Amino acid sequence: MASVKVPALVPSPAEDAEQLRKAFQGWGTNEALIISILAHRNAAQRKIIRETYAQTYGEDLLKDLDKELSSDFERTVLLWVLDPAERDAFLANEATKRLTSNNWIVMEIACTRSSHDLFVVRQAYHARFKRSLEEDVAYHTSGDFRKLLVPLVTSFRYEGDEVNMTLAKSEAKILHEKISDKAFNDEEIIRILTTRSKSQINATLNHYNNAFGNAINKDLKTDPEDEYLKLLRATIKCLTCPEKYFEKVLRLAINKLGTDEWALTRVVTTRAEVDMQRIKEEYHRRNSVPLERAIDSDTSGDYEKMLLALIGHGDA
Incomplete structure (x- = not known):
């Protein structure tokens, strides 16, 4: 489902590294050259380019990019080049x-992220920050937020399609009882959402819908302004239909008075190699405007060119 266009004939990492080095030299930086290389290489290729660059020039490609680029374009390129x-x-x-x-x-x-990917993120977090992700999340959150987020980041869910229908029925009933009692932070709700596989959660929520006549997120909208309930609904959306969640993040990022570049950059760089095609379809369906046109009318310059290349629509 990736949207990044990788050319049929990819130059060698040494050639790419050399071209990037050239882009940094002389008068001014050649941003177009940087986009034409980095926006069209997959994660494995980008990693080798970084390693080759370090071996050849004794410099960190990220540091050189940091020196040469600025603002939202810089952030997009740096996030993209990271593993x-x-x-x-x-x-x-x-x-x-x-x-x-x-x-x-x-x-x-x-x-x-998949269970394995999340596990690797936690390892990367250790390596870089000399602390665990869960200790930082626990330290920087409190109350209901902490209760939900710590088990979410430490979760290692079963990834397969096996579903237990008896369990789905009984847990749908538990969810319905707790929600009816407005016990939104109940440990049973948190246990189900933070430990069950995504397939199992889908089965449970389908049963919830059929048995009780409402989608669970509708029943969790009793107080639309409650921040914890908003996070709980978003958690359910992320676990069951991430493309709808990301479409909404993009819609809010683009349709606000002034763009939320942080959100736009984050979604494009993290989803370009995962499910960007589905997100684009969802965006078009929901807004009657293609995502590339929305980005085009809301951003400009190298930042715009980089984003469009990453969602698979740039001329770069």
Whole structure:
């Protein structure tokens, strides 16, 4: 489901490294050359380019990019060049420090990565920050948020399709009882959402819908302004239909007065190699405008060119 266009004939990592080095030399930086290389290489290729660059020039490609580029374009390129697990570790760490919407980013990483990928993110987090992701999440959150987020980031779910229908029925009933009692932070709700496989959760929520006549997120909307309930609904969306969750993040990022570049950059760089095609279809369906046109009218310059290349629509 990736949207990144990798050319049929990819130059050698040594050639790519040499071209990038050239892009940094002379008068001004050649941003178009940087985009034409990096936006069209997959994660494995980008990793080898970084290693080759370090071996050949004795410099860290990330540091050189940091020196040469600026603003939103720089952030996009740097996030993109990072290994996916390193990128998630960096975003999660940054999220524990930011005061706004940080819980959402931690939840998003915990719920939309595979069990193995999340495990690798936690390893990358150790290596880079000399602390564990869960200790930072626990330290920077409190109350109901902590109760939900710590088990989410430490989860190692079964990834297969096996589903226990008897369990789905009984757990749908538990969820319905707790929600009817407005016990939204009940440990049973948290246990089910943080330990069951995504297939099992889907089966449980389908049964919930059929048995009780409402989708669970509708029943969790009793107080639309409650921040914990918003996070709980987003958690369920991320676990069951991530493309709908990411479509909404993009819609809010683009349709606000002034763009939320942080959110736009994060979704494009983290989903370009995963499910960007589905997100684009969902965006078009929901907004009657293709995502590339929305990005085109909302951003400009090298930043715009890089984003469009990553969602598979750039001329770069």
